[in-house]
Amino acid sequence: MKSLTALLILITVAFNSNAQVYKLPELGYSYQDYAPYIDAKTMEIHHSKHHQAYVNNLNKAIAGTAMETQSLMDLMFYASFRSDVVRNNAGGHFNHTLFWDNLAPVVAQSEISPELSLAITEQFGALDSLKVKLNQAAISRFGSGWAWLMVTPDKKLAISTSANQDNPIMDVSKERGIPILGIDVWEHAYYLSYQNKRADYLTALWSLTNWGSVSAKYAAAIKDSLLIELEKDSWPALKDFHKVMAQTFHPSESGNLQPLRTRSTELLTKSMLLRISIPPKSLDKKELHDALSRLEKACYYINEQVNKNAKDAALTKAIAGAHDIFHEVQGLCHD
Ligand SMILES: [Fe+2]
Numbered sequence: 001m002k003s004l005t006a007l008l009i010l011i012t013v014a015f016n017s018n019a020q021v022y023k024l025p026e027l028g029y030s031y032q033d034y035a036p037y038i039d040a041k042t043m044e045i046h047h048s049k050h051h052q053a054y055v056n057n058l059n060k061a062i063a064g065t066a067m068e069t070q071s072l073m074d075l076m077f078y079a080s081f082r083s084d085v086v087r088n089n090a091g092g093h094f095n096h097t098l099f100w101d102n103l104a105p106v107v108a109q110s111e112i113s114p115e116l117s118l119a120i121t122e123q124f125g126a127l128d129s130l131k132v133k134l135n136q137a138a139i140s141r142f143g144s145g146w147a148w149l150m151v152t153p154d155k156k157l158a159i160s161t162s163a164n165q166d167n168p169i170m171d172v173s174k175e176r177g178i179p180i181l182g183i184d185v186w187e188h189a190y191y192l193s194y195q196n197k198r199a200d201y202l203t204a205l206w207s208l209t210n211w212g213s214v215s216a217k218y219a220a221a222i223k224d225s226l227l228i229e230l231e232k233d234s235w236p237a238l239k240d241f242h243k244v245m246a247q248t249f250h251p252s253e254s255g256n257l258q259p260l261r262t263r264s265t266e267l268l269t270k271s272m273l274l275r276i277s278i279p280p281k282s283l284d285k286k287e288l289h290d291a292l293s294r295l296e297k298a299c300y301y302i303n304e305q306v307n308k309n310a311k312d313a314a315l316t317k318a319i320a321g322a323h324d325i326f327h328e329v330q331g332l333c334h335d
Helices: 002-015 040-062 072-077 084-101 114-124 127-140 198-208 211-221 226-233 236-253 258-276 286-307 312-334
Strands: 145-151 157-163 178-184
Touching: 040 084, 072 084, 072 226, 084 178, 084 211, 114 127, 114 157, 114 211, 127 145, 127 157, 127 178, 127 198, 145 211, 178 211, 178 226, 236 258, 236 312, 258 286, 258 312, 286 312
Parallel strands: none
Antiparallel strands: 145 157, 145 178
């Protein structure tokens, strides 16, 4: 019996070997090193209590589910499909990790890169103007949330804000991009020293901002393929078609043609709307439009076959063909 228990433990460990367990990141400095801009007690509570709670709650929420083997990016990117617990705690962990990483005592800070400096000058006029705009955004965020400097899919800089622990990677955000600087405007970030004076906290925070770290994030973000995913995700017609395709094709793989028989007209309509929609600028090319035309024809054929009450085998073949073309479309979006 003892050996069986040991074996079960071994199997459980092996089975979960890819399971994700999130950990609280260590700060690069001690809590008192951020003073006088942020007091040691605030840093300690913020890091060891608030951030630790996001980590603990996230681990608890994903334990024993398929989310255990998914990346933090995936958990956030598809936030609209997640429970509030996963959405809030995945965001809480990511946002705070980014926040700490960009903070350093003055003596430990490194300089802004020429590339980020140029991008800021071109878009905001000067670094000081950017700070003013970010402060305005942070002050105007009602209640708890974040202000962001992010890289958008067209590789520009943009400012946005989000409520609670949301961020621009999440599909629940209107403005999407990769955040490179986040400003925590929850009261737990500043209340002990600054009480209700959020503006004073924001001014102090700039003294702790390590522009060398923000620059490294900028350099990584403009090369990140996540920008393409964010751009595709902002093409509503593609998302709409994908949904109906998934909900009709996948049942057909296991012999259930009923969803396709019921929704073939909807599939055709979505394919037509997709063909006449305007793709995001960087994806707009002839090969893509050709593939969308073939996809529409394939959906037209499927609808015709359904109206003729064709046999399951014929419909299975037809939807598989359309699904192949849709994969081609998705592939062209990745090139
Ligand atoms: Fe916070």
